[in-house]
Amino acid sequence: MTMPDPKTMTWRTSSYSGDNGDCVEVARAEDTVYLRDTKNRAGDHLTIPCSAWRALLTELD
Structure with a gap:
């Protein structure tokens, strides 16, 4: 399987990320x-x- 290019993927901030800037996409x-x-x-x-x-x-x- 070929990995997609991260630059072209649709990223979103996880709903489990806090409001303190420590975010995971x-x-x-x-x-x-x-x-x-x-x-x-x-x-x-x-x-x-x-x-x-x-x-x-x-x-x-």
């Missing part, structure tokens, strides 16, 4: 979720399966 492509730091958009990002992302969000609720 998420983007989804096929069965993968991409995570990055809002303050360092050009930096590295995490790539995890959608199933793992759903499990994490379930634990946070």
